[in-house]
Amino acid sequence: MKVLITGGAGYIGSHTTVELLEAGHEVVVVDNLCNGSEVALRRVEDITGKTVDFVCADIRDREAMDAVLAHHDIDAVIHFAGLKAVGQSVSQPLTYYENNVNGTLVLCQAMEAAGVRRIVFSSSATVYGSEAPVPYVETTPRGTTSNPYGTSKAMVEKVLEDLVEADERWSVALLRYFNPIGAHPSGKIGEDPQGIPNNLMPFIAQVAVGRRDELTIFGGDYATVDGTCERDYLHVVDLAVGHLKALKAVSERGVSVYNLGTGQGVSVLQMVNSFTRVTDVAVPYRVGARRAGDLPAFWADAAKAEKELGWVAGKSLDDMMADTWRWQSGNPEGYGG
Numbered sequence: 063m064k065v066l067i068t069g070g071a072g073y074i075g076s077h078t079t080v081e082l083l084e085a086g087h088e089v090v091v092v093d094n095l096c097n098g099s100e101v102a103l104r105r106v107e108d109i110t111g112k113t114v115d116f117v118c119a120d121i122r123d124r125e126a127m128d129a130v131l132a133h134h135d136i137d138a139v140i141h142f143a144g145l146k147a148v149g150q151s152v153s154q155p156l157t158y159y160e161n162n163v164n165g166t167l168v169l170c171q172a173m174e175a176a177g178v179r180r181i182v183f184s185s186s187a188t189v190y191g192s193e194a195p196v197p198y199v200e201t202t203p204r205g206t207t208s209n210p211y212g213t214s215k216a217m218v219e220k221v222l223e224d225l226v227e228a229d230e231r232w233s234v235a236l237l238r239y240f241n242p243i244g245a246h247p248s249g250k251i252g253e254d255p256q257g258i259p260n261n262l263m264p265f266i267a268q269v270a271v272g273r274r275d276e277l278t279i280f281g282g283d284y285a286t287v288d289g290t291c292e293r294d295y296l297h298v299v300d301l302a303v304g305h306l307k308a309l310k311a312v313s314e315r316g317v318s319v320y321n322l323g324t325g326q327g328v329s330v331l332q333m334v335n336s337f338t339r340v341t342d343v344a345v346p347y348r349v350g351a352r353r354a355g356d357l358p359a360f361w362a363d364a365a366k367a368e369k370e371l372g373w374v375a376g377k378s379l380d381d382m383m384a385d386t387w388r389w390q391s392g393n394p395e396g397y398g399g
């Protein structure tokens with residue numbers, strides 16, 4: 063297949079590009095590089111020995127999207143492009159809705175005009191909202207999202223469902239990611255957040271490599287295994303393979319929804335201890351106040367993806383730690399180093 067990957071120069075997009083190229087697909091990446099790097103794509107070429115067709119463009123630029131779709135005979139789109147910082151979305155809601163929701167509308171309008179109607183969308187476990195029972199299962203309706211980022215994901219899911227409702231030629235896969243971490247085992251590509259990392263794993267890695275003094279754990283008094291929050295961490299390469307499998311789902315018409323997670327919760331302290339055990343590098347930390355909006359614990363029921371797509375998150379927590387460290391220690395300053 064020839065696949066257009068929006069946001070392919072970012073963290074999950076670059077890993078997915080590797081898996082698609084290695085599986086023999088052709089890939090065109092569109093990215094405006096607001097949070098991605100062209101270096102990542104060159105490294106993807108190093109890893110795979112294949113060429114990545116890259117177009118530096120914004121998905122909100124209709125003319126640019128029309129041109130990409132006119133020049134390439136695209137079979138399906140995997141849509142990663144979007145902004146993802148939860149805290150920033152609270153202070154800049156218009157920016158988030160404009161980029162994530164309007165960006166998807168422009169992309170879909172261009173796809174419709176070009177007759178390309180297969181899309182795999184990067185959604186998130188956050189769409190289950192705060193009320194959903196754990197583990198989250200796809201049959202639970204979307205809940206009350208607690209920030210504009212999460213709401214933008216829920217809105218896009220609804221937009222894509224409505225598209226299928228209106229025109230049965232559309233095929234949509236909504237992939238609800240849990241917490242992707244880790245890096246490609248080559249150590250050549252990984253997560254390279256700009257500024258202070260919002261997520262736990264890159265924070266741990268940056269403390270370990272000496273870029274930050276210590277980790278602050280947000281809350282040690284939750285009703286969890288050790289008082290710290292529990293999340294479902296999955297290896298980014300497993301997640302990337304999930305997209306490869308989801309291409310199968312979009313060869314059939316309609317909407318399909320899949321949780322992509324391991325099905326297991328791991329606490330913040332378990333993460334820190336596991337990192338130190340695997341890498342032999344200490345991570346100084348202190349336990350601070352809870353962070354507003356954090357849920358105590360959630361993880362996936364990932365049975366549907368296994369049953370229907372034959373996908374399981376097979377890599378272990380030790381793999382996630384070792385691969386994160388290989389990437390971070392080999393690239394202390396990320397792609398800019």
Ligand SMILES: NC(=O)c1ccc[n+]([C@@H]2O[C@H](COP(=O)([O-])OP(=O)(O)OC[C@H]3O[C@@H](n4cnc5c(N)ncnc54)[C@H](O)[C@@H]3O)[C@@H](O)[C@H]2O)c1
Nearest residue numbers: 069072073074093094095096097098120121143144184186
């Ligand atoms: N990383 C996570 O924990 C996580 C969890 C759930 C869902 N997601 C979603 O998965 C997707 C990919 O996440 P990621 O972690 O790889 O993020 P990322 O920021 O590394 O990648 C997103 C890419 O999209 C590009 N981009 C953003 N807006 C664009 C636009 N308007 N036009 C063109 N390119 C644009 C950025 O430059 C970046 O390269 C996002 O939609 C994110 O919301 C991520």
